[in-house]
Amino acid sequence: MRRLVWRAAELVGSTPETATARTLRLRVPGWPGHLAGQHVDVRLTAEDGYSTQRSYSLAGPADGEYVELTVEDVPDGEVSPYLTEIMEAGDQVEIRGPVGGWFVWRAENERPVLLVAGGSGIVPLMAMIRTRRQAGSRAPFRLVYSLRGPDGAYYADELRRPDPGLDVSFLYTRTVPEGASRPAGRIMLADLAEGGWPAGHAPDCFVCGPTGFVEAAADLLLVLGHAPERIRTERFGPTGG
Numbered sequence: 574m575r576r577l578v579w580r581a582a583e584l585v586g587s588t589p590e591t592a593t594a595r596t597l598r599l600r601v602p603g604w605p606g607h608l609a610g611q612h613v614d615v616r617l618t619a620e621d622g623y624s625t626q627r628s629y630s631l632a633g634p635a636d637g638e639y640v641e642l643t644v645e646d647v648p649d650g651e652v653s654p655y656l657t658e659i660m661e662a663g664d665q666v667e668i669r670g671p672v673g674g675w676f677v678w679r680a681e682n683e684r685p686v687l688l689v690a691g692g693s694g695i696v697p698l699m700a701m702i703r704t705r706r707q708a709g710s711r712a713p714f715r716l717v718y719s720l721r722g723p724d725g726a727y728y729a730d731e732l733r734r735p736d737p738g739l740d741v742s743f744l745y746t747r748t749v750p751e752g753a754s755r756p757a758g759r760i761m762l763a764d765l766a767e768g769g770w771p772a773g774h775a776p777d778c779f780v781c782g783p784t785g786f787v788e789a790a791a792d793l794l795l796v797l798g799h800a801p802e803r804i805r806t807e808r809f810g811p812t813g814g
């Protein structure tokens with residue numbers, strides 16, 4: 574197994590995704606490449622030598638020495654406010670990775686795929702969507718994306734653009750757009766029955782988001798008859814320390 578080393582990562586650009594999240598484009602000389610679904614550890618070191626690290630998913634396919642992360646600002650958090658608000662082009666952090674070998678999708682896989690995202694859990698799933706598009710894969714994808722309200726969607730324009738073979742359904746837990754037929758509420762059986770694949774299609778299911786969301790969604794998939802070995806989960810609980 575390759576030993577993971579810390580590498581310098583310089584911010585070369587950033588894009589706001591929502592009022593509270595931004596995508597960071599970092600240049601990481603020596604980056605070995607990665608697979609869709611993997612994450613990195615990001616380490617910040619203060620002038621007095623104190624350092625702390627957190628995990629962040631890679632938001633796009635391998636792209637030479639560039640990587641993209643999308644970070645949600647956790648109020649009073651130690652690391653995310655720096656990444657979302659303070660870090661400027663030219664500033665550096667350290668990155669270690671790629672990490673994770675189970676929660677990954679490879680473009681040569683042609684099976685149907687069901688992606689289930691809760692909030693910032695969309696990030697590694699977006700890497701899978703982008704990898705599929707870039708590779709010209711014909712694997713049929715469905716995404717069920719649960720978020721608080723329409724303003725909270727990451728990658729909103731990209732997800733609304735036609736992408737043949739990708740079906741996207743949004744569901745809102747707190748605020749719904751005018752005229753929406755589904756009332757606000759947490760993910761339910763019907764959301765996955767309608768927005769996902771029948772279990773008989775044996776899709777590979779990738780579920781990512783806050784721990785409670787992931788557990789609820791994975792349980793619903795089991796109720797719908799999906800085989801446990803086809804359900805892969807990634808929990809965005811607190812990390813680091």
Ligand SMILES: Cc1cc2nc3c(=O)[nH]c(=O)nc-3n(C[C@H](O)[C@H](O)[C@H](O)COP(=O)(O)OP(=O)(O)OC[C@H]3O[C@@H](n4cnc5c(N)ncnc54)[C@H](O)[C@@H]3O)c2cc1C
Pocket residue numbers: 612627628629630631643644645646647648649650651652653654693696697783807808809810811812813
């Ligand atoms: C594999 C993995 C991938 C991840 N990928 C992403 C990603 O792509 N984008 C992203 O924004 N985050 C991601 N996270 C979460 C991220 O690692 C941090 O936990 C998050 O950014 C908060 O760090 P912080 O230093 O700002 O807050 P901290 O200083 O660690 O915590 C501040 C307070 O917020 C609470 N808290 C911390 N993290 C969370 C959380 N995730 N949800 C709810 N409460 C929390 C803490 O318990 C504490 O009370 C991922 C986590 C994992 C395990």
